[in-house]
Amino acid sequence: MSPLLRFILIVLAGIGLGALLGWTNSCSSGACPLTSTWWRGALYGGVLGVLLAASFRS
Structure with a gap:
């Protein structure tokens, strides 16, 4: 799974x-x-999703 798609899915969740x-x-x-x-x-929820997704980026 691409990092961008994972980022978008976490934010949408x-x-x-x-x-x-x-x-x-x-x-x-x-x-x-x-x-x-x-x-x-x-x-x-979206703001928290962005923060969570950004913490997983490497």
Whole structure:
């Protein structure tokens, strides 16, 4: 598997997991920064996915 494809797959997995977390654990008050909306969860998940994928690059 090419390094670029692995990088993209890890980032997409982070986005998907973050969106799922934001969608299932929605905070009704909006005070929860990670789970207040699904797209914000996806944003945080994508950032964490980028950081994780960048740590595997050699």
